[in-house]
Amino acid sequence: MNIGQRNNITLEAVAAILGGSFLINYAILLLWFLIILFAPDSMYSLNIRWFAIDRHEIDLINYGGIAFLKIMNILLFLCPYLSIKLWLRKNRLNN
Numbered sequence: 001m002n003i004g005q006r007n008n009i010t011l012e013a014v015a016a017i018l019g020g021s022f023l024i025n026y027a028i029l030l031l032w033f034l035i036i037l038f039a040p041d042s043m044y045s046l047n048i049r050w051f052a053i054d055r056h057e058i059d060l061i062n063y064g065g066i067a068f069l070k071i072m073n074i075l076l077f078l079c080p081y082l083s084i085k086l087w088l089r090k091n092r093l094n095n
Contacts, residue, residue, distance in 0.1 A: 008088060015084040022077035029069055036062055 036043060047058050 008091065011084050011088055015081055015088070018077050018081040018084070022073060022081060025069065025073040025077060029066060029073065032062075032066060032069075036066075 043062070044055055044058055047053070053061075
């Protein structure tokens with residue numbers, strides 16, 4: 001096994017880890033959204049006990065957090081995954 005093949009195997013493993021991480025984070029995002037969608041009162045009552053903020057502020061924090069997690073998930077997991085997959089495909093076509 002030469003170094004190029006070893007690098008391809010390593011990159012395939014990294015791509016698999018990035019893809020799995022993207023899916024796990026997307027499942028967390030979906031769960032967070034579903035909790036806000038179907039149980040907003042429980043989310044509100046849980047937070048009002050600890051913090052002196054109103055419902056509007058809790059909604060802003062939640063939707064801002066969802067947007068931030070979604071952007072970070074795309075930037076940190078999906079973009080590197082796609083770039084590695086494209087590079088591996090280009091490398092296979094050249095060989």
